[in-house]
Every structure is written in C-alpha cells, then in structure tokens.
Amino acid sequence: MKFSTQDLTYIKRCFELADKGRGFVSPNPFVGTVIVKDGSIIGEGWHKNFGGAHAEVIAVESSNEEIKGATLYCNLEPCCHFNKQTPPCVPLIISKEISRVVISNLDPNPNVNGNGVKQLRKAGIRVDTGILEDEGKEVNKFYFKYVIEKVPYITIKIAQSIDGKISADKDVQTWLTGEDSVKYVHQLRDRYDAVLVGANTIKVDDPRLTVREVKGRDPIRIIIDGDLSVSPDSNIIKLTGDEKTWIFTSENSHQEKIEQFEKLGIKIFQLPADKKKLDLDGILKELGKESITSLLVEGGRQIFSQFISQELFDEIVILQSPKILGKGISAFETNGIKKLKIKKTERLGEDLKIVLVDRQ
Amino acid sequence: MKFSTQDLTYIKRCFELADKGRGFVSPNPFVGTVIVKDGSIIGEGWHKNFGGAHAEVIAVESSNEEIKGATLYCNLEPCCHFNKQTPPCVPLIISKEISRVVISNLDPNPNVNGNGVKQLRKAGIRVDTGILEDEGKEVNKFYFKYVIEKVPYITIKIAQSIDGKISADKDVQTWLTGEDSVKYVHQLRDRYDAVLVGANTIKVDDPRLTVREVKGRDPIRIIIDGDLSVSPDSNIIKLTGDEKTWIFTSENSHQEKIEQFEKLGIKIFQLPADKKKLDLDGILKELGKESITSLLVEGGRQIFSQFISQELFDEIVILQSPKILGKGISAFETNGIKKLKIKKTERLGEDLKIVLVDRQ
Numbered sequence: 257m258k259f260s261t262q263d264l265t266y267i268k269r270c271f272e273l274a275d276k277g278r279g280f281v282s283p284n285p286f287v288g289t290v291i292v293k294d295g296s297i298i299g300e301g302w303h304k305n306f307g308g309a310h311a312e313v314i315a316v317e318s319s320n321e322e323i324k325g326a327t328l329y330c331n332l333e334p335c336c337h338f339n340k341q342t343p344p345c346v347p348l349i350i351s352k353e354i355s356r357v358v359i360s361n362l363d364p365n366p367n368v369n370g371n372g373v374k375q376l377r378k379a380g381i382r383v384d385t386g387i388l389e390d391e392g393k394e395v396n397k398f399y400f401k402y403v404i405e406k407v408p409y410i411t412i413k414i415a416q417s418i419d420g421k422i423s424a425d426k427d428v429q430t431w432l433t434g435e436d437s438v439k440y441v442h443q444l445r446d447r448y449d450a451v452l453v454g455a456n457t458i459k460v461d462d463p464r465l466t467v468r469e470v471k472g473r474d475p476i477r478i479i480i481d482g483d484l485s486v487s488p489d490s491n492i493i494k495l496t497g498d499e500k501t502w503i504f505t506s507e508n509s510h511q512e513k514i515e516q517f518e519k520l521g522i523k524i525f526q527l528p529a530d531k532k533k534l535d536l537d538g539i540l541k542e543l544g545k546e547s548i549t550s551l552l553v554e555g556g557r558q559i560f561s562q563f564i565s566q567e568l569f570d571e572i573v574i575l576q577s578p579k580i581l582g583k584g585i586s587a588f589e590t591n592g593i594k595k596l597k598i599k600k601t602e603r604l605g606e607d608l609k610i611v612l613v614d615r616q
Numbered sequence: 617m618k619f620s621t622q623d624l625t626y627i628k629r630c631f632e633l634a635d636k637g638r639g640f641v642s643p644n645p646f647v648g649t650v651i652v653k654d655g656s657i658i659g660e661g662w663h664k665n666f667g668g669a670h671a672e673v674i675a676v677e678s679s680n681e682e683i684k685g686a687t688l689y690c691n692l693e694p695c696c697h698f699n700k701q702t703p704p705c706v707p708l709i710i711s712k713e714i715s716r717v718v719i720s721n722l723d724p725n726p727n728v729n730g731n732g733v734k735q736l737r738k739a740g741i742r743v744d745t746g747i748l749e750d751e752g753k754e755v756n757k758f759y760f761k762y763v764i765e766k767v768p769y770i771t772i773k774i775a776q777s778i779d780g781k782i783s784a785d786k787d788v789q790t791w792l793t794g795e796d797s798v799k800y801v802h803q804l805r806d807r808y809d810a811v812l813v814g815a816n817t818i819k820v821d822d823p824r825l826t827v828r829e830v831k832g833r834d835p836i837r838i839i840i841d842g843d844l845s846v847s848p849d850s851n852i853i854k855l856t857g858d859e860k861t862w863i864f865t866s867e868n869s870h871q872e873k874i875e876q877f878e879k880l881g882i883k884i885f886q887l888p889a890d891k892k893k894l895d896l897d898g899i900l901k902e903l904g905k906e907s908i909t910s911l912l913v914e915g916g917r918q919i920f921s922q923f924i925s926q927e928l929f930d931e932i933v934i935l936q937s938p939k940i941l942g943k944g945i946s947a948f949e950t951n952g953i954k955k956l957k958i959k960k961t962e963r964l965g966e967d968l969k970i971v972l973v974d975r976q
Binding site: 421586587 | 776777778779780781784924925932934936938939940941942943946947948949950951952953954955956957958961963966967968970972975
C-alpha cells in the first residue's frame with residue numbers, strides 16, 4: 257500500500273498529539289487523532305489521562321465542521337470493546353459517517369487486535385493500516401510490551417566513562433556526565449512510569465530520583481532493598497507526601513521498620529527472598545499489576561548486573577562521558593557474551609548517548 | 617576576512633588533491649593546488665611523493681592556458697626556502713605573474729612560517745590566508761605536529777565492547793568488531809606512516825598489520841619488545857622482503873637473536889631499558905629521526921596503558937562494538953581521571969567509531 261504525502265503529514269501529527277499524553281495515560285496507549293476534510297484539519301485530539309475520553313472522541317468533539325465524509329487519522333486502531341472505562345470509538349466513527357480511516361498500528365490488545373478495523377470495514381468505511389508502522393510502534397513501545405506481557409518495558413540507563421567505568425572506586429560517587437546528560441535523565445524520568453535503584457545506590461549517591469532539571473511530573477520511585485537497610489534520613493525517604501516511593505523487600509524484613517516506613521508514606525512490597533536477594537521476575541509482575549508500563553533502571557552495579565544477566569531489558573541507554581577513569585568499577589558484571597544492536601546515537605553536549613536493543 | 621563561495625569550493629578541491637599524497641610524501645605535508653582564471657580551473661596539482669615536485673609546480677605545469685593574472689589556491693603556504701630537495705615555489709608564482717594567492721594555513725615550518733606570504737606580497741601579489749583554517753589543519757595534522765615537535769602524531773585505536781573490555785580474558789583474542797570496522801582499520805594503516813604493537817599482542821593475536829581489506833600501501837610495522845621475546849615464526853616476522861618490520865628492544869637483548877632477526881630483514885633498534893621496559897619518549901624521538909610523522913598504536917593493554925598514562929597521544933579512536941563481554945580485560949589501566957573531548961562520531965556498520973582528543 258502506498259500512502260500519500262498528506263497521509264504521512266497527518267499521521268506524524270497524530271504521533272505528536274499522542275506524545276502529549278506521555279506520563280499521564282498509563283497503562284493505556286498514547287493515541288493522537290486528526291480529522292481531515294477537503295485538505296484541512298477540522299478536528300484534533302489526544303488521549304489525555306487514564307480513564308478519560310479517547311483521542312478519537314476528543315477529535316470529533318473538537319470539530320465545528322460537518323464530519324461526514326472526512327478522513328480520520330489515528331496512530332492506533334480505534335477500540336471496539338466494552339469492558340473498560342469509556343465507550344468504544346468504532347461505533348462513534350461509524351455514526352459520524354467518516355468515509356476513510358488511516359491507522360499506523362493494529363492494537364495488540366487481544367480484545368481489539370484487528371476487530372476495530374473489521375467493524376469499520378463492515379460498515380463500508382475504507383480503512384488503510386500500516387502507515388509509518390515502525391514509528392507508531394516506537395511511540396507506543398511501552399504499551400506494546402505491557403499489553404502482551406503484563407510487565408513494564410525496561411530501559412537500563414548507564415552513565416559511564418570511555419573505559420566503561422561507573423565510578424572511580426567501590427561505593428564512591430563519581431560524577432561523569434555533563435549538564436545536557438543530566439537534563440536528559442530528568443526528561444526520561446518524566447516519561448517513564450517508574451524509576452528503579454538498588455539500596456546501595458541510595459546509600460552511596462543519596463538521590464531523589466525526581467524531575468527537577470526539566471518541567472515534568474515525578475515518576476514512581478522504586479528501591480530494591482532485600483533487608484530494608486535504607487536509612488529513614490535518605491533524601492528519597494524524606495520526600496514524603498506524594499506517596500511515590502515504593503520499596504521491595506524480603507518477607508523476612510523487620511515488621512517494626514516496615515511500619516516506620518509505612519508511616520512515612522512509603523509503600524512496602526514484601527516478596528520471598530533467597531538470601532535476601534529478591535526475584536526480579538516477581539518484582540516486575542508486581543509492577544505490572546500496579547499498572548507500571550515502563551521502568552527506568554538507574555543502578556547501581558548489582559542491579560545492572562542482575563537485570564542484564566537475566567536479560568530483563570528492552571533497551572540499554574549508555575551516556576558515554578569523554579572522561580577516562582583509568583581504573584574503577586564497571587557498570588555491571590555478567591557471564592557470557594551478548595550481542596546487541598545500536599539503535600541510535602546522539603550527542604548530548606560533551607557526552608554521547610548510545611541506545612542499544614536486542615539483536616532480534 | 618570574508619571568502620566567496622568560489623574561494624571555498626576551490627580550497628576544498630585543494631584538500632581533495634592534497635589527500636592523494638597521503639602515505640607517500642612523509643615527512644612532507646599534504647599539499648594540493650588549484651589555479652583558477654575567469655571562473656575556470658586551468659591547472660591542478662598535488663604533492664605526490666617525498667622529494668618530488670611540489671603541488672604548485674605541478675599545477676603550473678599542468679596548465680595549457682596563460683597563467684598571468686590567475687588566482688592560485690593552495691591549502692598550505694607556498695615554500696620559500698632552499699635547504700631542501702626541490703627549488704622554492706614562491707619565485708615560480710611571482711615569475712608567472714599570478715595576481716592572487718589564497719591559502720588555508722601558514723606553513724608551521726620555522727623556515728617558512730609567514731615568509732612565503734611576505735615575499736608574495738612584496739612582489740605585489742594579493743594574498744588571503746586563513747580560509748577553512750581548521751579543515752586545513754586537520755588535513756595536515758601529522759605535519760603540524762611533526763614539523764614542530766619532531767615526533768609523530770599518535771592515534772591510539774581501541775576496539776572494545778559496550779562494557780569497555782578488549783578481551784574476554786587475559787591473553788585471549790576476542791573478536792569484537794564487524795566487517796566495516798576491520799576495513800576502517802586497514803584504511804587507517806594505509807594512511808599512517810607506521811603502526812605499533814607490543815610483543816604480547818604478537819603472541820596472542822599474531823597479526824600481520826598489513827593493509828589487506830582495502831587498496832593501499834603497507835605501513836611500517838613497529839613492535840615494542842623489551843627482551844626480544846617475539847617468535848621468529850610469528851606472521852609478522854615471516855613477512856620478510858619488504859623491510860617494513862622494526863623492533864625496538866633493550867640494549868641488553870641477546871646479540872644472537874638480534875642477528876637472527878636482522879638476517880630476516882627486520883630492523884632492530886636498541887634502547888636503554890629500565891627492567892626491560894623501554895622509554896616511550898626515546899622510541900618516539902627515534903621514530904621522528906626516521907621521518908615517521910604518524911603512528912597508529914594498535915595495542916595491547918600494556919601499550920595502551922603506557923601511552924595513555926604518559927599522555928602520549930593526539931587522538932584516541934574507540935571502535936565501539938555493540939557486544940557485552942560481561943567480564944574481561946579493560947583496554948588500559950591508568951591513574952587519575954583524564955577529561956577528553958569527543959571530536960567526532962560515526963557509524964561503522966554494526967559498530968560505532970568515537971574519536972576523542974585532548975580537552976585543550
């Protein structure tokens with residue numbers, strides 16, 4: 257199928273609109289809709305928050321013109337199922353007598369997955385699918401993973417020196433990257449449902465894991481802390497009030513300390529543990545149940561090593577500093593060679609961002 | 617000074633022409649010349665081999681038109697001194713009544729360094745200097761270093777995994793990079809006067825260090841081997857006949873083995889050594905005396921560590937493979953943090969090339 261330049265322009269506008277929902281609609285997908293008639297956009301919308309109106313509905317409502325005979329562009333297949341918070345979009349599109357629908361991706365949700373398109377076609381509407389399919393999947397990479405596997409899309413973020421070190425010595429904080437990389441990390445936090453670190457990172461770096469360098473909303477902050485050893489005086493624990501700090505700990509952790517943390521507004525998850533080491537699969541399933549569709553893993557070495565050796569990642573983002581540390585601690589240690597694929601590189605001020613994905 | 621679009625076009629052509637001399641003119645600079653009259657190129661030339669005619673002379677001779685009144689473009693200031701193999705170019709330019717000369721860089725050679733320009737101006741010729749000055753310096757970066765410091769321009773080339781390892785274990789050869797990177801390394805060898813490795817790399821990898829994957833000429837192959845422990849059965853030693861293998865060893869090495877190697881056509885340099893460790897500065901000065909203006913350091917770990925910790929490099933080229941080794945040997949170990957600057961990045965097939973230089 258060949259799409260026209262106009263089709264490409266309008267579907268890209270859908271991607272832009274979809275992106276505005278990022279950070280607010282989880283576990284729903286990012287969806288943008290454009291309605292076009294006689295070569296002009298007569299309606300636009302995007303899915304703004306979980307449980308709120310769908311992009312298609314907002315686009316229809318935004319229009320002051322006669323929609324009959326128009327073309328509707330949408331990055332994701334319109335929904336057709338009822339077991340959710342809002343009525344399905346397909347009947348609305350049919351009732352408005354829209355004549356053509358252009359879609360990037362079918363909705364991988366088993367409740368939809370082609371059925372929306374089928375119903376539209378049955379109603380005599382021309383439906384063209386697959387326009388900028390890869391770009392559409394990139395926009396909704398969190399959703400595509402989550403809706404099938406019920407666990408979050410995982411990005412491991414590592415800031416390292418040219419010689420692959422994350423710090424000059426054990427348990428020492430070493431600043432490697434420049435201003436632009438720091439901003440980028442805050443942008444990432446704004447876009448992910450949750451960020452995750454190990455207890456040792458809290459002890460050594462004492463981070464807040466909030467979004468400060470850019471405008472944005474804070475993600476859920478997750479700490480893996482088998483024996484609940486994090487200090488109540490840590491910056492992250494002192495961030496009370498927003499109920500956004502979650503700690504995963506062993507079922508054997510002291511009840512007293514658990515209660516102390518819970519009083520501070522920390523949410524505690526207790527899991528079975530083998531020698532205080534928590535099972536990552538168990539944590540990810542738990543996060544899935546909590547509607548966390550995307551997870552940014554920020555360290556440290558033990559956490560990186562566990563996620564990478566268990567191949568629990570969708571993307572690794574290396575923030576490559578132009579510094580030489582000469583000696584020190586590597587970001588992770590694993591067994592066996594693993595081949596990845598460089599998906600993207602980008603200069604971030606003095607640093608270099610390298611995005612790696614599975615070789616497939 | 618503002619230069620016209622035409623000026624930029626013609627000086628870029630000079631860079632292209634200059635580049636054709638690469639690999640053949642050392643220790644001379646790379647020089648290209650274009651002669652332009654009435655908006656057309658009427659003569660072109662480049663310096664083709666050491667001791668041969670200069671680019672300006674070849675350009676003048678290549679022209680069938682009347683040169684009087686033309687503009688001569690040259691990436692490097694024309695020479696004006698006599699203590700060398702060919703007569704100076706400045707008198708030729710004056711005698712041909714060229715009316716304007718456009719130059720990227722003054723010749724840093726203390727015998728020229730502005731004197732060429734002065735003589736041209738004294739003869740009434742308009743001379744404009746500094747066009748694409750940085751690009752010109754990049755073309756002649758080997759020469760700019762060598763002519764002042766009398767030691768070669770040093771590029772350290774490291775192929776490493778995402779986690780900064782060069783091999784999975786000590787004394788084990790690990791193939792990390794893909795086809796395009798291998799080709800690039802052969803291109804580098806073709807462009808450098810010499811390549812250098814330590815004796816351990818010969819033992820573990822048994823490389824030939826020749827140019828095979830691309831069309832080109834072989835560089836001088838230098839081995840640092842304090843106790844002359846390299847086997848006569850090594851591939852590199854068996855490459856007899858071209859007289860291009862040089863070994864730097866201690867003055868205490870066995871005379872018998874030295875003679876054995878010399879019979880095979882190997883050139884042996886004996887230097888004072890502290891516990892069989894040779895002084896790199898001494899080696900570089902010796903290479904300078906041998907007119908080696910550019911040196912590609914190819915490893916291994918001990919050699920990298922020595923060059924980097926003594927800050928004996930102008931450029932580090934990282935060939936970043938998308939593989940994870942998980943554990944293994946780092947490319948080098950040094951003391952203290954060193955800040956570099958990313959000069960350039962480029963995709964080489966599956967790999968990523970990162971060029972680093974001093975922060976300045």
